[in-house]
Amino acid sequence: MVTSYIDWSVTSLVTTLYFVRHAHSAYSIDELNRSLSERGIEDALKVTDILKNEKIAVVLSSPYKRAIQTVQGLAAIHGLNIVIEEEFKERLLSAKPVDDFNHAIEKVWADPSFSWEGGESNLIAQKRGVRALHKVLERYEGENIAIGTHGNIMVLIMNALDNRFDFEFWRQLDMPDIYKLSFDRLKLIEVECIWG
Template identity: 30%
Template sequence: MKRIALLLFISALAINVNAQTDVTTFILVRHAEKSKDDPRDPSLSEEGIKRAESLNKILMQADIAALYSTPYKRTKSTVQPIADAKGLEINIYDPRSADFLKDIMEKHKGKTVVISGHSNTTPLVANLLTGSDQFKQLSEDDYSKIYMVSVSEIGKGTATILTY
């Protein structure tokens, strides 16, 4: 039931965004659960692989224009099922860059973009997009949040937080 409600919400959002071409939708996720195979750049655990597949199913109906990820295996692997299903490349971004959001907005204005990040960068990006400081760093065991941020201008967005 929860999954059906989430799918309906995302579908409605995609239709609404298409009607308002000046609004860009950012779907922000933290990478899925990581394994312990490498302390510096771990892969996804089996649970993480299942979560990445679940994210793909949830976003299947969304008209996603681009995927962005930090350069780590866990963030790229989180959005890889979406890339495979939609025939998209995963673009690498540096969350320390002051201009990466501006660049994404210029390239994909009025479209939907998925960004895969980390426990600290995902809420930070949501705060930058909304012009607020309302989202705090995620706990080490919280992989379930999806930040849906609609933006006509960076710093003036509105966010909806979902769990999956």
Template identity: 25%
Template sequence: MTQFFLVRHGEPQWDINEQYNLKGHGRDLVPLTDSGVDQAYAAAKDHRLQQAEIILSSPYTRALQTAAILSKELGLDIKIEFDLREWQPDLTFEYDSLDRLKELGDDYDANHGVYPPGERRLWESKELLKKRMDQVIDKYSGFQKVIITGHGMAFRTLVGEVGEIPHASIIEYIK
């Protein structure tokens, strides 16, 4: 059995998205706020992370920056796994505002991440998201303790948690 420590990224600078009118994956390039950096340093002090062997990270800036802080503080290598990216709210990559992101997220939540019978939605289904997360996790089953830096919706879907996961919080997940 492998013990995974799912560390949600620190608080991101979302206002950059509106400042530069970013859309699609461009919205995932924002760095952490100063508070988000402090959150990542605080997470690195958690005793549960001290015996980890490797850090896996989403390719998105906020998760990578969190992973870099953990790597520096814990002396661990980082392996970037593309399929640890956040839930895809719009598979056409055209969404361009927090309002649209909220609308898509609310629709996902209202449908419990499942496409209604005979319908297709813009967002990635819970089944697809969980499948890609599980595929990454399965690759690291030879380790005893693994840190994953990633995203709230992806982690919620993986562990079946309902509600918002706080920035830089740690969830233990055994598989």
């Protein structure tokens, strides 16, 4: 498991992102409104506890309910509103439910330009995620930012920064997971697993 990458040559203003993969949710075909399970609600409280002393200045989230629910306690203890960032939503694998999820997800990771009907390829989803990442880094430079998001889009963003964050890395993720990424402007200088 990749847990840390550090470039000690960087000494300027650091922006810190806490990518929070949402807690466990009960499966539903309604991606937007799928809620956390009872276990997920308990784990969301742990996310709040883990990050409560990190001087979070901004809390962003995917528009999906399960991602919002995972970071809403954190936003509340800091007196912050959650800023919805559409581009941190999960990658759309297919326009309709797939028969074999494992096969479907392996295929898109094996061929980054491939997409299932109506879905996003890794390249398209990654481009969307990196666009959102750059917007956040430019808008909130020097701040500590928590982002409620999803496993695939999170790893696709991280993969664009360092290709060690790959399909096998995605497969070992938990729900929730927290990864702390530190940046000098747009340059990644450190990755640390906070929970996972």
